[in-house]
Every structure is written in C-alpha cells, then in structure tokens.
Amino acid sequence: MGSYSLAMNNNFYASQLNERQLEVVTDTENPVLVLAGAGSGKTRSLIYRTAYLIKEKQVHPWNILIVTFTNKAARELQERLEKLLNIPVRSLWVGTFHAICCRILRFESAHLPFNANFSIYDEDTQKSLLKKIYKEYGFDKQSFPINNILTRISRYKNKLMLPEDIKFQGEDKDSEFATFLNIYRLYQQQLLLNQALDFDDILLWTAKLLLNNNTVREKYRAQFQYVMIDEYQDTNKAQFEIVHQIAGGHQRVCVVGDDDQAIYSFRGASLRNILEFEKDYNSVHSIRLEQNYRSTGNILALANAVIANNRRRHSKELWSELPVGDKPVLAVYENEIEEANRITDAILKLQRKGIPLREIAVLYRTNAQSRVFESALIQAEIPYSIVGGVQFYQRKEIKDLLAYLYVLSNLNDNESLLRIINEPARGIGQTSINRLIGFANKTRISLFSAIQNVEAIEELGNPAKKRISEFCLMLERWQQSVSRKPALEMVKTIVEELELISHYQNSNDPQDIARAENLVEFVTSVSEFSEHFYQENEREPLIADYLPYVALQTDLDRVKENMDSIRLMTLHNAKGLEFEAVFIAGLEDELLPHRMCMNNQDSIEEERRLFYVGITRAKNYLHLSYTKSRRLYDTFYFPVPSQFLTEVDSRLFYHSDGDFGIAQPPKRIKKTNKVITESQKYYKIGQKVFHPEYGLGVILSVDGEGEDARLTISFGNRLAKIIGRYLMKNEE
Numbered sequence: 001m002g003s004y005s006l007a008m009n010n011n012f013y014a015s016q017l018n019e020r021q022l023e024v025v026t027d028t029e030n031p032v033l034v035l036a037g038a039g040s041g042k043t044r045s046l047i048y049r050t051a052y053l054i055k056e057k058q059v060h061p062w063n064i065l066i067v068t069f070t071n072k073a074a075r076e077l078q079e080r081l082e083k084l085l086n087i088p089v090r091s092l093w094v095g096t097f098h099a100i101c102c103r104i105l106r107f108e109s110a111h112l113p114f115n116a117n118f119s120i121y122d123e124d125t126q127k128s129l130l131k132k133i134y135k136e137y138g139f140d141k142q143s144f145p146i147n148n149i150l151t152r153i154s155r156y157k158n159k160l161m162l163p164e165d166i167k168f169q170g171e172d173k174d175s176e177f178a179t180f181l182n183i184y185r186l187y188q189q190q191l192l193l194n195q196a197l198d199f200d201d202i203l204l205w206t207a208k209l210l211l212n213n214n215t216v217r218e219k220y221r222a223q224f225q226y227v228m229i230d231e232y233q234d235t236n237k238a239q240f241e242i243v244h245q246i247a248g249g250h251q252r253v254c255v256v257g258d259d260d261q262a263i264y265s266f267r268g269a270s271l272r273n274i275l276e277f278e279k280d281y282n283s284v285h286s287i288r289l290e291q292n293y294r295s296t297g298n299i300l301a302l303a304n305a306v307i308a309n310n311r312r313r314h315s316k317e318l319w320s321e322l323p324v325g326d327k328p329v330l331a332v333y334e335n336e337i338e339e340a341n342r343i344t345d346a347i348l349k350l351q352r353k354g355i356p357l358r359e360i361a362v363l364y365r366t367n368a369q370s371r372v373f374e375s376a377l378i379q380a381e382i383p384y385s386i387v388g389g390v391q392f393y394q395r396k397e398i399k400d401l402l403a404y405l406y407v408l409s410n411l412n413d414n415e416s417l418l419r420i421i422n423e424p425a426r427g428i429g430q431t432s433i434n435r436l437i438g439f440a441n442k443t444r445i446s447l448f449s450a451i452q453n454v455e456a457i458e459e460l461g462n463p464a465k466k467r468i469s470e471f472c473l474m475l476e477r478w479q480q481s482v483s484r485k486p487a488l489e490m491v492k493t494i495v496e497e498l499e500l501i502s503h504y505q506n507s508n509d510p511q512d513i514a515r516a517e518n519l520v521e522f523v524t525s526v527s528e529f530s531e532h533f534y535q536e537n538e539r540e541p542l543i544a545d546y547l548p549y550v551a552l553q554t555d556l557d558r559v560k561e562n563m564d565s566i567r568l569m570t571l572h573n574a575k576g577l578e579f580e581a582v583f584i585a586g587l588e589d590e591l592l593p594h595r596m597c598m599n600n601q602d603s604i605e606e607e608r609r610l611f612y613v614g615i616t617r618a619k620n621y622l623h624l625s626y627t628k629s630r631r632l633y634d635t636f637y638f639p640v641p642s643q644f645l646t647e648v649d650s651r652l653f654y655h656s657d658g659d660f661g662i663a664q665p666p667k668r669i670k671k672t673n674k675v676i677t678e679s680q681k682y683y684k685i686g687q688k689v690f691h692p693e694y695g696l697g698v699i700l701s702v703d704g705e706g707e708d709a710r711l712t713i714s715f716g717n718r719l720a721k722i723i724g725r726y727l728m729k730n731e732e
C-alpha cells in the first residue's frame with residue numbers, strides 16, 4: 001500500500017464543507033453524533049471524514065469500517081473517495097451490515113456452528129423449509145400461518161433471541177406460544193443441518209459472536225480503529241450491538257442519521273439507537289447540520305411544513321442558500337391512467353429542457369403502482385428502470401442456477417439440492433425424491449450422501465437409480481473443480497453442459513425466451529463481478545467468493561448508473577438518493593398514508609416521514625399528484641386526497657389540473673365507507689383491500705371471521721390467499 005503522506009491543504013476541506021461539517025470531518029477521536037435533516041451533507045461529511053483519516057491522519061484504510069444502507073451506496077462512497085484521494089483504496093471495509101457481517105462470519109467460521117461456505121436462504125427458501133417442517137410434524141398452516149411465523153422469528157432474531165434464549169415459564173405445553181417456539185426451534189435446527197443462514201441470522205450470529213467471544217471481539221476492535229455508520233436511524237438491536245461491540249472500546253465512532261427519515265420500524269429498526277447514542281457512548285460530540293444543499297427553497301418549505309406535523313421528533317428547520325425556485329406542483333387527475341400519461345408528458349418536457357432522464361424519478365408507495373407508469377412510458381418510448389421491483393435474482397431460472405452453485409460449494413444444502421435434482425427435467429420423479437429423503441432422514445445423512453449411496457436404497461428401481469447416479473456423477477465432477485476453477489468458468493460450464501440457454505431459446509413461449517435472456521444477463525453479471533473482484537484482489541474469484549456477494553444483491557444494485565433512463569421506485573427505495581426532478585404519485589389516503597397504517601398514530605407518523613423522504617429527494621422540481629378515481633379490480637373507487645396534503649398550507653403548492661390552469665386546492669371530501677371501523681374488520685366479498693406487497697385487491701371469498709378470516713383476493717391478474725390480519729399490518 002502506498003503512502004498517504006501527501007497531505008491536502010487544510011483549506012481544501014474548508015472549501016468543500018461548512019464549519020459544522022468540518023467538525024464532523026476533523027473530530028476523529030471522539031464519538032460523534034450527527035443528527036441532521038435531509039440533504040444537509042451527512043453522507044458527504046462521512047466521505048470527507050474518511051479521506052481526512054487516510055490522508056491527514058495516515059490511518060490505513062484497512063483500519064476503517066464504514067456501513068452504508070445499500071450495496072450501491074457503498075460502491076458510490078468508495079468511488080467518490082477514490083476520486084478525492086486520487087488513489088485506489090482497496091482494503092477499506094465499506095458495505096452494508098449484511099455484507100460486512102458475511103465477511104466476518106466467513107473468516108470466523110471456526111467459532112461458529114456452520115462452515116465458511118454457508119448458504120444464504122432468501123424468503124422463498126425459508127418458506128419451503130418451514131412447509132417441510134409443517135408437513136413432517138403436522139403443524140397447522142391455518143393456525144400458524146407461515147408468513148406470520150416468519151415475521152415472529154425475524155423479530156426475535158433482530159432482538160438476538162434464538163429459541164433457547166426465550167424464557168418460557170409455566171405455560172401450557174400445547175399453548176400457541178409453545179407451538180410457535182417449537183416451530184422456531186425446528187426451523188433453526190434445519191438451517192444448521194443445511195449449513196444455511198437466513199438474512200437475520202447473518203446479523204444475529206455476528207452480534208452473538210462479538211458479544212460472547214473475547215478473542216474475536218478484540219481482534220475486530222483492533223482492526224476497526226475508526227467506525228462510521230450512515231442512516232443510523234434505521235438500525236435494529238442486532239446492528240446496534242455489532243457497532244457497540246466493535247466501537248464501545250475505543251469509542252472512535254461516528255454515526256449520522258435523521259430521526260425524521262426513520263422508515264423501517266416494520267423491519268425491527270428502532271429510533272432508540274440514534275436518540276440514545278449520547279447515553280451509549282462517552283462524552284459524545286453532537287453536531288447538528290441545518291443547511292440543506294440539495295433542494296430549492298420552495299421544496300424545502302414544503303418538506304419542513306409536512307414533517308412539522310409529527311409530534312414525536314427532534315425539531316429542526318432546514319434552510320437553504322439555493323434560490324427559492326419553483327413551487328412544488330400539486331396536480332389532480334381523473335384517474336391513474338391519466339396520472340401516468342400526464343406525468344409522462346411532463347417528463348418529456350423536462351427532457352426537452354435538457355434534464356437527463358436518469359435525473360428524473362417517479363416515486364410511489366406500493367410496487368403495484370408501477371404498472372401504469374410502465375405502460376405509459378413504453379408508449380412514449382421513454383426508457384425506464386424499475387429500482388427494486390421484480391427481483392432479478394428471484395427469477396426461477398436464476399434461482400435454479402444459483403442452487404447449483406450453492407450445492408457445489410455446500411454439499412449439506414439439502415434445500416438447494418432438492419431444487420435442482422430434477423431441474424432441468426432428468427426423469428427423477430417425486431416418488432424417487434421422497435424415497436431419497438426418507439433414506440436420508442432414516443440414516444441421518446445429508447441428501448447428497450443419500451444420492452451418493454443410491455445403490456443401498458432398496459425402494460428405488462434400477463432406472464431411477466441410474467438417473468440419480470448420473471446426476472450425482474455430474475455434481476461430483478463439478479465439485480472437484482469448484483475450489484480451483486474461477487467462478488465465471490464454473491458458471492459457464494454449468495450453463496453449457498446443462499444446455500440451459502439453448503433449452504429456453506428453442507422454445508416458442510415468450511417467457512422462455514425471456515428466461516434465456518436472463519441467463520445471458522446472469523453470465524454477464526458474473527463476468528462483471530469477476531473483473532471488479534480481480535481489480536481489488538488481484539486474483540480470479542471462486543464460487544465461494546461470488547455467492548455471498550450475489551446473495552446480498554438486490555435490484556437496487558442492478559441499475560446501471562450511467563444508463564439514461566427514468567427511475568421508478570417505491571418511496572422506501574428512494575432513501576439517500578437525489579434527483580433533479582421528482583414525481584410522487586398517488587398521494588391519496590389509504591395509499592399514503594397506507595391503509596394498513598391509518599389506525600395508529602405511530603404508523604401515521606412513519607408514513608409522514610416516508611412522504612418527507614420523498615419530497616427531500618428533489619433538487620429543483622417536485623411534482624405531487626392524486627386522482628379522483630382509481631380502478632381496483634373491475635370497479636372504480638373515489639380516493640380522498642392524502643391528509644398529508646390537506647394538513648399543510650395550500651399556498652405551498654402551485655395547484656395544477658395537469659399542465660394548465662389553476663385548480664381548486666384539495667378539499668377534504670367527506671369520507672364514505674373509508675374509516676376502518678370495528679365492523680369493517682369483518683371482511684365481505686367484493687370489499688377492496690390493500691396488501692403491502694401485492695397492493696390493491698378485491699376480496700373474492702371469505703372463510704371465517706375477523707382477523708383470522710381466510711380470504712381469497714384478486715390483485716389485478718393474480719390471486720392470493722391471505723389471512724385477514726395481514727391486511728392490517730405493515731410488512732413490506
């Protein structure tokens with residue numbers, strides 16, 4: 001590593017930062033808390049602080065840990081830092097909590113009940129694991145809905161509680177809670193059998209390791225001399241503990257965040273961490289930033305007015321030296337189609353003014369709202385990228401291929417093995433598979449060992465044995481090279497030998513053609529990863545290097561920065577980003593605030609923060625809209641403008657009925673049938689409902705009463721069975 005002795009002129013920092021920001025950058029030896037509003041330069045200060053540590057304080061990048069909220073933010077931070085320093089900074093530890101923890105767990109696997117090549121299970125795999133447990137032990141899906149169980153398990157894990165940590169006194173063995181605990185225990189056993197972790201485990205095991213193992217803790221305390229966390233307001237207990245175990249000793253920690261932008265409480269994040277930081281660390285240097293460098297005055301005025309309605313907050317007012325600029329436009333449209341078309345027109349106008357498409361974002365509350373925008377943009381031939389929509393890595397063909405990689409790197413991964421045993425079809429039927437599972441369970445070996453010993457399974461006929469051992473030979477052959485062959489070559493070998501792409505390409509089904517294209521795109525992405533990895537590590541990555549990376553990728557990370565396309569995303573996904581122009585659509589009660597969040601003051605405040613996050617993404621142009629009617633299933637309903645619009649002074653907006661004229665300020669329309677009353681908790685056929693994931697839907701059948709009712713709901717063109725209580729909760 002070269003020397004960083006070439007100090008920058010101190011004036012350099014002063015020319016790039018205001019005085020308060022300069023304090024954040026230069027007070028490197030004390031705990032620093034930056035609790036400050038949107039666009040006030042928190043992230044920027046972290047970048048300069050890192051540069052300052054490396055250049056002026058000669059801290060080795062290896063001794064610095066920076067945690068960001070997304071993988072993309074981590075990459076950007078690294079790039080901006082390298083530009084500032086004019087040298088590559090490879091050994092810096094920068095990433096999301098999950099990425100950093102994965103790295104630690106792989107290094108420290110000797111202290112853990114799983115090996116370094118553990119698999120990472122996503123929600124789908126978690127569910128199929130639970131389903132199997134239910135089947136084997138006879139748990140009732142109706143009384144213990146899988147989604148509900150997963151949420152409860154996740155809550156416990158975020159609080160660092162494994163089944164054995166949960167105190168369980170004096171309760172009936174058959175009680176609901178006892179059964180839950182039993183499921184949790186079996187689930188956790190199964191994960192370990194598969195040598196697999198779910199997402200919460202990644203944090204939980206790291207936190208527990210640091211808490212319980214002095215040697216490991218001291219090692220990371222010694223390495224991470226300087227610790228910095230962005231978006232600290234959205235951390236949970238496990239994340240708090242990880243930071244505290246590492247930084248609690250030397251106390252050289254700087255956290256930045258904004259209590260007004262806390263939007264992940266449904267995932268277990270707690271404002272407690274940022275609000276109590278001064279108690280958790282000694283003589284904290286607390287710095288407030290109030291100058292906003294992002295948005296023009298009129299946009300900021302609206303942001304301030306909106307968030308002022310929250311009662312539970314640290315009051316802060318943002319101000320800006322930027323010109324007042326245009327007032328935020330508030331438009332009302334006939335329906336969602338008109339909304340999408342008129343917004344598309346406005347986008348074309350902005351484009352003609354010279355604003356690049358990637359500087360324009362359309363934000364909405366639920367993923368389901370993207371569809372109409374997509375059609376409108378396609379018609380207008382405007383390229384767009386959906387950020388965090390349908391997950392690329394969740395597609396069937398990609399997950400199948402990934403399952404091959406998981407099996408090759410972790411032979412204990414039964415779930416992945418089951419996924420590929422007859423995929424692509426090789427004539428191994430369900431009966432044979434069940435016999436294999438039975439044999440593995442009986443003899444207490446992994447499924448892979450069962451396959452290796454297929455000759456010993458009497459229940460299997462000869463043709464089945466033959467097919468299974470062919471499959472086994474193929475895996476063994478690949479497995480021999482997996483620890484030597486570069487990831488890219490390995491992936492290409494599998495794709496080519498299985499003829500995956502040509503298999504899909506030769507079909508007439510457009511969906512298969514798309515699958516072939518996705519596989520090509522997948523190989524491309526492995527090749528990109530390999531190039532990047534090579535630059536950083538000066539060697540080719542193996543599958544074991546690639547898997548932890550890909551498991552933590554989201555579609556947030558796949559958008560190509562330079563691609564000139566409109567960005568479509570939910571408000572949640574917009575956190576930390578900024579754009580020249582921002583459209584927020586569907587500002588209606590029951591969409592924002594979301595129906596699930598309207599019956600409780602705390603969740604209304606969280607929804608208001610979400611709106612605040614959206615507004616404060618805009619630099620120069622902000623366009624808000626709501627509609628008079630919205631189609632749901634086959635009927636129209638008539639939404640009410642969002643309470644967040646009506647509770648602020650209507651003079652803050654430029655009222656438009658689209659592009660022309662000035663419309664009436666929104667009036668509160670008398671609510672009919674919209675308040676959630678006790679009687680409405682009882683569901684009726686034809687009733688319109690919202691689900692955080694699927695969006696708007698209509699009830700087609702009701703089985704049971706109240707919260708426990710089992711509902712069949714049509715969400716546009718797909719049907720789902722959902723228990724009533726999931727419509728009342730906010731789980732995105």
Ligand SMILES: Nc1ncnc2c1ncn2[C@@H]1O[C@H](COP(=O)(O)OP(=O)(O)OP(=O)(O)O)[C@@H](O)[C@H]1O
Nearest residue numbers: 016017018037038039040041042043044293294576
């Ligand atoms: N002192 C400054 N001089 C010039 N530009 C600045 C300054 N401080 C911040 N900026 C710019 O203002 C914008 C917002 O900064 P940044 O993204 O760091 O804010 P933030 O507080 O992290 O916002 P958020 O709360 O939305 O994450 C960026 O474009 C940044 O480069």
Ligand SMILES: [Mg+2]
Nearest residue numbers: 042043044576
């Ligand atoms: Mg930021």
